Amino acid sequence: MAIKLFGAPPNRTHRVLWMLEEGGLEYELIRLHTVEEIAASEELARHNPNRKVPTLVDDDVAVWDSMAINLYLAQRYELLLPTEKAGFAHAVQWSLFAQADLDGHLLAAAKAGAGVEEDRAEDVVRRAMESLGRPLSALERILEERSHLVGSEFSVADLNVASVLVVARPVGVDLAPYPHLGAWLRGCLRRPAARDVFARALEG
Ligand SMILES: N[C@@H](CCC(=O)N[C@@H](CS)C(=O)NCC(=O)O)C(=O)O
Structure with missing residues (x-):
């Protein structure tokens, strides 16, 4: 192998x-x-x-x-490789965005929920929500107009961003103000490969 x-x-x-x-x-x-x-x-x-x-x-x-x-x-x-002009560069762009603008705030909220952070969990989640406002609004604006982040099909860009955002709801981040983002995320997570991996992850 x-x-x-x-x-x-x-x-x-x-x-x-x-x-x-x-x-x-x-x-x-x-x-x-x-x-x-x-x-x-x-x-x-x-x-x-x-x-x-x-x-x-x-x-x-x-x-x-x-x-x-x-x-x-x-x-x-x-x-899942985007084939259009600049497709790969845009997949890199979205992946860096997920790491830089989303991941740290979601991790802080997750740690607070698990009692790892000393601050009160709801304060940490509130601060994370404030910091997430701009990147989530950016995603919402883009997904209002298109079905996927790069090109017209599910690509590694969608997978990388969705695989970071998968923890948003479980850690208490409210996605209701972002309906297009919410629908896109649900669509990504309904894919058979995602369902399989997350079901196995829950089993430990
Ligand atoms: N940006 C890296 C983060 C990697 C990372 O921090 N991994 C954690 C587990 S989620 C780890 O290996 N922690 C061990 C340590 O910090 O000693 C990625 O997305 O892979």
């Missing part, structure tokens, strides 16, 4: 699992669930000196960071 993936939900590995399942690609999952398991894995450290998951190894290629891995898989296997 050529592809090895280090990680396992509940960490960010679900983003890459979703991509691999979309392509029906064969892979071996090296299960590392906790910070302790991640820190202890010398095999992971050989491929990723930053010792984080998800990390993907495909024969002689190692790639880490969930968004970069999915963009690699899109290019390498022509999987």
Whole structure:
């Protein structure tokens, strides 16, 4: 088997699992669930000196960071790859946007809900909502006019952004003010590969 993936939900590995399942690609999952398991894995450290998951190894290629891995898989296997002019650049743009403008705020809300943050959970969620206002409004404006983020079909851009936003509702972020975004997200998460991965993630 050529592809090895280090990680396992509940960490960010679900983003890459979703991509691999979309392509029906064969892979071996090296299960590392906790910070302790991640820190202890010398095999992971050989491929990723930053010792984080998800990390993907495909024969002689190692790639880490969930968004970069999915963009690699899109290019390498022509999987959910936007084909229009500047399509790949726009997929990179949306992936960086998801990491920079969405991920940190959602993580803060998730940690607060889990009691990891010292602040009161509702204050943290309120602050996250304030910070998320602009990026969520940007997505809403775009999805008012188009069905997908890049081109006219579901692509790695949709997958990367939706795989970050999947935690929004569970951590208490209200998406009601963003109806087009909500409908797009539901559509992404109804895909068989997504349903399968998230059902398995809930099983642990
Ligand atoms: N931006 C990276 C974040 C990777 C990351 O922080 N992974 C966490 C698990 S979700 C990790 O490996 N933590 C171990 C540690 O911080 O020591 C990505 O999207 O892959």
